Amino acid sequence: MQTKQPTVHEWIAVELQHETMEVRIGYPAVLVPGDAYPRLAVTSGRAGAVEVKVIHEQSGEIVASAAEQQLQAGEEAVIRFPGTVRKKGGCRIEAEFRLDGLAPETDSYYFTSIDERQLPPNCSKAAYTNGQGRMVYLPDYRGNRLPDFSGVGYGGGGVAIPDVPVKVTVEPAPGDNTSRIQEAIDQVSELPLDDNGIRGAVLLRKGIYEITGSIEIKASGVVLRGEGQGDVSKLWYDPDRRFDLEQLQKALVGAEATVLIATGHNRRRVLKIHGSEQSVRVRTSDSSEILDTYVPVGANSFRVEHPERFRVGDTIVVQRSGNADWIGEIGMDRIPPRGDGGKITQWSPFDLEFEHVITAIEQDRITVDSSLMNAVEKRWGGGRIYKFEDPGRISQVGVENVRAIAFWQPNEDGVDDTRHADEFVDLDYCKNGWVRNVTLEHFNSTNGAFRTGRGSKWITIQDSSNLIADKKYYNGKGYDPTGRTFYETNIYVGRYGFYLIGQSGLVQRCFALNNRHGFTLGSRVTGPNVFLDCIGEQPLTWSEPHHRWSVGGLYDNVHDMISLMNRLNMGSGHGWAGANYVAWNTEGTLVVQQPPTAQNWAIGHIGEKDAGGNRGPDGFWDSHGQHVEPRSLYVQQLKDRLGEDGLRSTGY
CATH class of the missing domain: 2.60.40.2550 (Immunoglobulin-like)
Incomplete structure (x- = not known):
């Protein structure tokens, strides 16, 4: 009871x-x-x-x-x-x-x-397809159910990424190519937008481009495109080449790829795709309190006090509060000290802010375009909605068909000294952007080789890889050949492959080799976000929501080490890292625990069930050891919403 x-x-x-x-x-x-x-x-x-x-x-x-x-x-x-x-x-x-x-x-x-x-054979008890081929959800006694994740990715899901016409072409040249590429981007950025919000693409011809600085795309409708990423399974950067730039360049001659070699000894991001944070505005004057005592996870409608202040089509923020009583309920105001004396920060009250679009208003009930990813409950502080404006965001931007290599040399201990380009692309304060057909080698930052920023929405990263070239130093048991642990070397530092902290991101058909956190999300990420058909090979540790109540993510047919757990006093007090996450038909090693007031679901997992340090009770485990139907939760939800056309447009 x-x-x-x-x-x-x-x-x-x-x-x-x-x-x-x-x-x-x-x-x-x-x-x-x-x-x-x-x-x-x-x-x-x-x-x-x-x-x-x-x-x-x-x-x-x-x-x-x-x-x-x-x-x-x-x-x-x-x-x-x-x-x-x-x-x-x-x-x-x-x-x-x-x-x-x-x-x-x-x-x-x-x-x-x-x-x-x-019920149909081989289905989950939480959700299944009915005789008409549509998903049926079985909620808990408060109405919480598996959320609808189909609105993630470019165009809000089910929309094909456009093929942008080339406006400027760049040929490779000896020496640093940073300014040459930036000038081409700036030239296209001055062109007028067409009816689809497109200016044009900068095409980098096949060959080798040395990059000593950083490149920026700051205008809508601009795409950076190469002529190929080469063999996605092959590491061109081989430490046996004695860390010699000239030898690496010679090895790449004739490669069927556009190759960016990030040189220099400063840690940096090579490509920044971003709008202006300062011009994003929340209109708190056009606001209203949510009236419902409890709005469950998976719902997309709720009652508000002042519906007359809003119109269909308005972009709004749904703000969910977590007060001091809630922090106490989930136990994050009493995180135990670390054994090594490291500093722990106890949690304090905070709000989560979800961006939505109003699709219907009927009396005092407002309907929005996608599921709520965290319950809104009066006793924990309730919720409210605000109008939202984003004139500084850019859109219709991306990078595609390139390979990038972070050139590095060992330090005196014979391992990576980390003083090199460690991040490749960040998409922030933009919506409807993409990365596709991009292979990276040895980008190993804690900020992610591929990253969506907190101001991003509707971003797709697909058919891309982050490869770390250090098999020579890693024997698969957590030690290098000298017997030192990863914590005693720099090998363990960073290595975040695909790192999401924005909303409505889709990472599909991507690959991470020798990554530490291959497919990971940051703190208080407001979801939804989806990793679909991704593989982590030789992972050093977990793909996961990493810390502090990230909500509303889906690992769908992902093969990797995955954790949805209470990280408690890890880091500076990471605590309940993720809530209302779903692992659907995953394979590998999996931890799934249930946070107080929320849930995490493990459905159709094949592989080891890890206890995760026994820092929390099990989440909802169903059909462990056998995959369920439908094969993909995301693909089925997209089909339910948009039909077969939506599937074809995204490669399914």
Whole structure:
């Protein structure tokens, strides 16, 4: 049974009760036709009344109701429904509370009536495809379910990346090519935008381009394109070439690729694709509080206090608060000290801000374009919406068909001294951007070889690789040939391959070799974000949401070491690193734990189940050891939303 908790406001505590149904966050609340309805045990701090009914979600029919019941201050009242569950499908228990001296308020609870023996073979108990080939979701008793991730990537998902016409062509030349490439980009940046927001592409012909500085794209509609990335499985940068730039250049002669060799001894990002942070504005004057007591994960609508302030098509921020009580509930105000004496920062209250577009307004109910990735709950601070403007963001920008090599030399200990270009591309304060067909060698920063910034949205990174050229120094057991641990050398530093801290990013069909965190997300990332059909080979440690309550991510058919866990006192107090994440048909080693007030799902995983240091209870594990249908959650959700055309446009 669920522990009695305050709902609606501080005056009421409600406990949903049933002998067989799961009454836990993150576990499907399922009844079989013929079962008794759940009961509500209500304790109120004020006198008043409560009226409860059960509504069939698909038909809108009231299938059960209880007579109005009086509430006495401090006394428990148990509300029961007559009869048994008859109609299959999802149901909502709606309770209206009318307490003396307070405005009426409602709260909702959920269950699904289904005979699990009639579920399709080889499916998950959390979501499955029905006879019409569409996903059906089984929510928990508060309505939380697997979110819809289909709105990630270029164009909001299911939109083909355009082939941008070439406007300027650059040939390789001896010496540093940084300024030559930048001048070409600047030239295209001055061209007018066409009707599709495109200016044109800079084409780098096949050959070798030495880059000693950094290159920037700061205008919409500009693409940097090469003529090929070469063999994506081959490392051109071989330490056996004695770290000699001239030998490396000779080895690349005749390569069917556009190769950028990042030279020099300063750590930097080679390509920056970014708009202006200063011009992004949140219009707090056009705001409204969310009225619902609880808005579950996976929902895309909610009630607001002032719907008249908004219009369909408005871009808004949905702000979810986490107050001090919530920080205490999840235990992040009492992270234990580290054994090595390292500094721990206890968490303090914070907000998560999700960008959405309003698609419908009906009375006080607003519908947005994609799922909420974290529940909004009044007792933890509630939520609100603001209008949002982004005139400084750029769009229709990208890089494609190149190979980049970070040239490096060993230090006196014979390992990488890290004083070289360590990051390749960052897309920030931009939307509808892309990276495709790009292979990187030895970019090993903690900021990510490929990175989406916090101001990014609708970015696709596809068919790309981050290769670390140090097999010579790594024997697969955490030690170099001299017997030193990674922490005693620089080998373990950095190595973040694909690193997302923006919203609505899609990384598909990508590869990470010898990466430390191959497919990873930063702190308080607001999701959704998706890694699809990606492979991490010889990983040094986990692909993961890395720290501090990143929410709403999907690892879909990813082969790697993956963790969705409480990192507790790792780092400076990373704690519950990710919430409301899904590992779907993954392979390799997997940790999935359940954060308080949220859930993480492991569905159809093949490989080792790791305990993750036993720092939290298991999340929702289903079909461990056997993949489920559909093969891909993301692809099925995209098909449900856009049909076959949406799949073809993204290569599926």
